[in-house]
Amino acid sequence: MRVIAGRLGGRVFDSPHAEKTHPMSDKIRGALFNILGDIEALAVLDAFAGSGALSFEAISRGARQAVAIESDKSAQTTITRNIISLDIAAQVKLIRATANAWLQTSEQVFDIVLLDPPYNDRQETLVARLAQRVSTDGTVVISWPGDVEPLGIAGFDCIIKRSYGDAQLLFYKRS
Numbered sequence: 001m002r003v004i005a006g007r008l009g010g011r012v013f014d015s016p017h018a019e020k021t022h023p024m025s026d027k028i029r030g031a032l033f034n035i036l037g038d039i040e041a042l043a044v045l046d047a048f049a050g051s052g053a054l055s056f057e058a059i060s061r062g063a064r065q066a067v068a069i070e071s072d073k074s075a076q077t078t079i080t081r082n083i084i085s086l087d088i089a090a091q092v093k094l095i096r097a098t099a100n101a102w103l104q105t106s107e108q109v110f111d112i113v114l115l116d117p118p119y120n121d122r123q124e125t126l127v128a129r130l131a132q133r134v135s136t137d138g139t140v141v142i143s144w145p146g147d148v149e150p151l152g153i154a155g156f157d158c159i160i161k162r163s164y165g166d167a168q169l170l171f172y173k174r175s
Contacts, residue, residue: 001053001085001099003031006060013082015051016075023051024116024143028164032114032141035160035171040065042111047130051090052079054114059091067110069095069102100126109135116143128153131172140172 003011005006015023025030032054033039040062046055047069054067070076074094083092095102099158103126113134117123122144131140131153146166150158153172160171 001051002026003056003060005033005047006057006062008056008088011060011086013051013053014078015053016072016078024167025164028143028167028169029053029057031162031164032139032143032169033057033061033161035162035169036112036141039112043067044112045069045108045110045130045133046114046115046116047102048115048117049079049094050075050116052082052094054116055079056082056088056093057087058112058114063112064091066092067095067108068092069097069099071096071098080168098125099130103129108135109133109138111135111138112156113138113140114155115140119145122148122151124151126174127151129145131156132175136174138174142170144168144170 001015041064044058044063044066049068049070052068055068057068091140120162134140146168162169
């Protein structure tokens with residue numbers, strides 16, 4: 001995999017070889033960040049981090065910090081290795097836990113919340129709870145299976161929906 005744009009653009013990083021992860025394609029990741037636009041100095045939550053690709057792309061494009069939550073041990077090892085090889089340990093914090101466990105121990109709020117749950121276990125209730133961690137004027141982005149109806153989240157409006165074959169990106173703002 002590679003970082004698409006920004007100061008780390010073109011740098012390569014590893015993807016975990018875990019059955020539970022489905023790395024987001026360069027095309028979809030590029031589209032996500034192009035739609036977000038300027039993210040300079042923003043704080044990003046990357047739940048269900050997998051390889052950490054969304055965190056790395058955010059940092060490359062100017063985000064101040066990224067918190068990557070991942071429960072799979074193989075993926076955690078890969079993310080740690082990638083953080084070191086990309087020299088971004090000061091900006092990316094890996095949380096080695098489930099997103100549910102993290103919610104119980106942290107009150108942190110973010111400018112951007114990126115949610116890419118496993119398509120075979122979408123955990124809709126957890127995704128809706130994680131969306132609550134976005135700031136008042138922040139943005140929630142959910143990667144969702146292309147053939148599944150967009151998730152309705154109480155207190156949020158889906159402002160942008162883009163389809164990419166077997167995946168869709170859903171952008172939410174508070175109502």
